[in-house]
Amino acid sequence: MSKILACLDGSAVSAAVCDFAAWAGTTLDAPLTLLHVLDQRRYPRPGQATPSLLVNREHLLTELAALDAQRGTLAEDQGRLLLDAAQLRVEEQQARCAGAVLQHGDLIGSLESLQEDFDLIVLGRQGEDSPPKRLIGRHLESAIRLLHRPLLVAGHLFVKPSGVLLAYDDSNSARKAVTWVATCRLFDGLACHLVTVGRDREERRAALARAAEELRARGRTVTTAITDGDVELGLERYRKQHGLELVVMGAFGHSRLRHFFMGSNTRNMLEAAGSALIVVR
Numbered sequence: 634m635s636k637i638l639a640c641l642d643g644s645a646v647s648a649a650v651c652d653f654a655a656w657a658g659t660t661l662d663a664p665l666t667l668l669h670v671l672d673q674r675r676y677p678r679p680g681q682a683t684p685s686l687l688v689n690r691e692h693l694l695t696e697l698a699a700l701d702a703q704r705g706t707l708a709e710d711q712g713r714l715l716l717d718a719a720q721l722r723v724e725e726q727q728a729r730c731a732g733a734v735l736q737h738g739d740l741i742g743s744l745e746s747l748q749e750d751f752d753l754i755v756l757g758r759q760g761e762d763s764p765p766k767r768l769i770g771r772h773l774e775s776a777i778r779l780l781h782r783p784l785l786v787a788g789h790l791f792v793k794p795s796g797v798l799l800a801y802d803d804s805n806s807a808r809k810a811v812t813w814v815a816t817c818r819l820f821d822g823l824a825c826h827l828v829t830v831g832r833d834r835e836e837r838r839a840a841l842a843r844a845a846e847e848l849r850a851r852g853r854t855v856t857t858a859i860t861d862g863d864v865e866l867g868l869e870r871y872r873k874q875h876g877l878e879l880v881v882m883g884a885f886g887h888s889r890l891r892h893f894f895m896g897s898n899t900r901n902m903l904e905a906a907g908s909a910l911i912v913v914r
Contacts, residue, residue, distance in 0.1 A: 635663035636731070638751040640740065641719050642669065643711070645789060646757030651719050652791035653909055654755040655728035660819050664731035666751070667719050669712045670740045709735065741775050748782045753819075755785045777884055781914040783813065788909060794879040796824035798872045798908075803829075803840035806883025810913040811844045814881055815851040823879075827857045828871055830864045872908060881911045 639654035641647045658665045716733035723730055736743050744754065756776065776784060799814055801807050811827075814820050827845055829837055841857045848855045860867045872880060 635661045635752040636750060637661070637663050637665045637753045637755065638668055638744075638747060639665055639719070639723075640668050640670075640744070640754065640756040641715060642757070643715060644757055644759055646759050646787060647715070647719065648722070649787040649789055649791045649909075650755050650757050651722045652726070653785055653787045655723040655726040656791070656793060657753060657755065657785065657819055658723070658728035659726065660821070661817075663752070664729045665723055666731050667716050667723075667733040668736070668743065668747070669716050669734070670736045670738055670743050671708050671712055672739065740772050741779060744776060744780055748780055751782060753785060754780065754782050755787060758786055758788050777912050783914075784912045786910045786912065792878045792908075794823055794877075794909070796826065796875065796877045797879045797881055798826045798828055798868065798875075798877045800868055800880065800882035801827050801829045801841065801844055802831075802883075803837075803844070804883055806913060808844070808883075810881055810883045811847055813913050815848050815853060820853065823853075824877075825853045825855045826871070826875060826877060827855055828868060829859050830861065830867050831859065832861060833859045878908050879911065880908055881913065884912050884914045 637654055637658050639650055641650055654665050654667075657663070712735045716735060720730045720733055748754065754776075756773070758773065773786065797814070797820060799810060801811065814825065825848055827841055827848065829841060831837055837859055841859070845855045845857050858871065860871050862870075868880065871877075
């Protein structure tokens with residue numbers, strides 16, 4: 634049975650994270666686990682002294698430790714309220730919630746330790762501590778690099794997918810993404826657009842045809858296309874033209890997509906994408 638992990642914080646995107654997780658959970662008939670991680674550096678566990686507070690002035694140390702404990706307690710209370718509201722939201726959409734987990738620590742560290750128990754991880758494009766002009770959160774690129782489970786990256790608005798754009802360049806991760814889309818029940822009934830970026834050449838058509846054959850063998854309805862231009866802009870333009878609400882792609886590619894999910898290209902695509910994005914390792 635598939636299991637889904639939804640990562641929540643106090644940001645505006647958390648509602649969409651809940652909705653995408655609920656959609657995935659009901660489609661796959663899979664239980665959801667809700668996770669909220671309190672940054673240990675900002676919110677020490679109540680009763681735990683912060684090492685940086687070990688100063689010589691005992692009175693100041695006592696006051697600062699008390700303030701830290703109060704902040705930690707308030708953050709825990711707020712986290713539990715957040716998880717309660719999220720559980721109510723997903724259950725109203727007929728999704729099954731297997732539990733709500735509140736942890737102290739680091740989000741990426743928590744995900745690395747938990748990922749083996751889950752088949753899909755849902756997280757937001759931005760976090761609550763993201764600057765207003767920053768379009769992606771500081772944890773997102775780290776998650777793409779370090780986690781090997783499929784990641785569903787939600788934007789601010791949930792739209793139930795009726796079609797999916799599968800970005801393809803015949804790399805190992807792109808082929809894995811094709812196999813995952815072909816076999817995962819999350820994509821049952823969705824129109825699948827298999828799109829590559831580059832000049833229209835015979836080898837690209839042959840690669841698309843092989844991938845399309847695998848998808849059709851599993852009952853997928855497939856449209857293939859080759860588009861030229863900048864990778865992220867070309868894919869986003871195609872997505873908008875065909876009204877596709879979901880993009881799936883491999884984390885690492887080759888040729889024109891060689892460094893697609895490395896450095897600035899990661900940020901470019903995540904900022905350009907007007908839809909949810911699933912990254913497959």
